[in-house]
Amino acid sequence: MLTGRCRLRLSRPLCVVALLTTAVAPAAALEPPDASRPPVRLAEARCPVTGEPVVAEHHTRLRGRRVYCATAAACDAFQRDPYAYQDGLLKQWEVLRPVRVQLLCPVTGKPVRRDVFLARHWDELYFASDEAREAWRKHPDRYRDGLARAWSFQTTCGTCEALPRADVSVQVASGPVYFCCPGCRAAFEGDRAAFLKDVTREKQANQQAWERAHGPRAPTSKPTP
Numbered sequence: 115m116l117t118g119r120c121r122l123r124l125s126r127p128l129c130v131v132a133l134l135t136t137a138v139a140p141a142a143a144l145e146p147p148d149a150s151r152p153p154v155r156l157a158e159a160r161c162p163v164t165g166e167p168v169v170a171e172h173h174t175r176l177r178g179r180r181v182y183c184a185t186a187a188a189c190d191a192f193q194r195d196p197y198a199y200q201d202g203l204l205k206q207w208e209v210l211r212p213v214r215v216q217l218l219c220p221v222t223g224k225p226v227r228r229d230v231f232l233a234r235h236w237d238e239l240y241f242a243s244d245e246a247r248e249a250w251r252k253h254p255d256r257y258r259d260g261l262a263r264a265w266s267f268q269t270t271c272g273t274c275e276a277l278p279r280a281d282v283s284v285q286v287a288s289g290p291v292y293f294c295c296p297g298c299r300a301a302f303e304g305d306r307a308a309f310l311k312d313v314t315r316e317k318q319a320n321q322q323a324w325e326r327a328h329g330p331r332a333p334t335s336k337p338t339p
Contacts, residue, residue, distance in 0.1 A: 156182065156236075159209045162202030163188040178228030178277050180237070182206065212237075213320040215269045217280035217292065220261035221246035225280040266292065267320040272313050273298040286310060 159168045161184035168182035174189050175181060176196050181203060183189040192199055219226050219242035226240035230247055239261075241247040250257055271278050271294040278292030282299055285291075291313050293299040302309050 155210055159206045160202065161185075161188050162199040162206055163191050165202065168206070176203070179207065180210075182210075212269055213323040214265045214267050215277060216240050216264050217266050217278065218260075218264040219243075219246050220257040220264050221249050223260060223263070226264075228277070267317040267324065268292055268313055269320060270316065271295075271298050273301045273309055288314065 166184040172183045224242040230241045231238040272291045276294035282293040283290040
């Protein structure tokens with residue numbers, strides 16, 4: 115857990131819009147599973163509802179992220195009141211913390227929408243629009259370069275632990291710092307040095323983890339909004 119940054123709670127904070135859905139678009143031309151979150155990490159995760167080991171096939175979504183459960187009934191219970199299980203969910207998300215996140219659409223290069231995606235084996239591929247998703251379905255090979263530029267090693271907001279957005283950022287000497295909302299961007303200016311130190315540490319640690327898994331030819335950590 116990064117020091118000096120507020121801990122994300124699920125008490126309906128103003129800086130995060132909840133996205134809860136089980137609708138998954140069928141994927142075409144699937145990418146291989148992201149090695150930043152291999153199955154061995156999933157084996158360590160626990161269901162936020164029951165506390166039991168999770169099963170990969172039983173999952174739903176909240177705030178643009180997967181939530182794994184032990185059973186279909188546990189998924190149903192979570193969907194009815196996700197905030198009742200926030201402690202267990204935060205523990206699961208800590209275990210499954212990714213080392214990179216997708217900020218840009220591989221087709222258009224624009225910021226992604228978390229409700230427009232194709233399911234892959236261990237994660238989702240996001241797009242800026244329904245039209246961009248359809249373009250990827252038809253001709254995925256055309257957009258491989260765009261996909262390589264879509265990721266960032268900054269996996270949390272610059273001042274909290276929500277997912278960052280490419281369209282809310284501040285430019286610093288080392289590149290852009292991303293935030294989940296304009297309010298968090300404003301908070302960054304209140305203690306810029308401390309927050310920037312945490313962001314830099316996170317990006318460096320994530321890039322090192324990625325390169326250990328994939329070799330030195332890692333994707334760029336500075337997508338361009």
